[in-house]
Amino acid sequence: MASKAEMHSVSIPSGLKASLERLAESRNVNEAELVSEALTRYIDEEMDYSGAIDEAxxxxxxxxxxxxxxxxxxxxxxxxxxxxxxxxxxxILAKRS
Structure with a gap:
């Protein structure tokens, strides 16, 4: 079941916007799908990184x-x-009390 999507506005530099348009066209998807996919990947990676730091x-x-x-x-x-x-x-250091 797909999750509910919300609309958000972001400013994208013109060079990045042009790249996004080209990539969306080459993959035959809309730009919003690519942005959502990229954001999901980025957040997943950052959460993994944050978790690794917390564990360390x-x-x-x-x-x-x-x-x-x-x-x-x-x-x-x-x-x-x-x-x-x-x-x-x-x-393994002995814990100090």
Whole structure:
């Protein structure tokens, strides 16, 4: 079931508007559909990013960390045949009371 849509007005720079028109025409959809799709994707990504930050802050407050050397080793493996899996915390600090 489709959700109820509401009308909103936004200012779009002319260059972006022209690109939106071209893309809508090439995909055979209207501009409003493209704007809605783009906004949905953007909000989903931002919510995921915000959630990841909240989780990282929670872990840091609990004293859970991954050592810098392990992070660097992991990042150097990105895009290689031997790419390392996501790291598990290797530093757990005792909670202070």
């Amino acid at each position: 802050l929670k872990e840091s407050e609990e004293g859970v960390f991954v050592s810098g050397d392990k992070v660097i080793e992991w990042m150097k493996s990105w895009g290689t045949e031997n790419e390392l899996p996501m790291l598990e915390p290797d530093i």
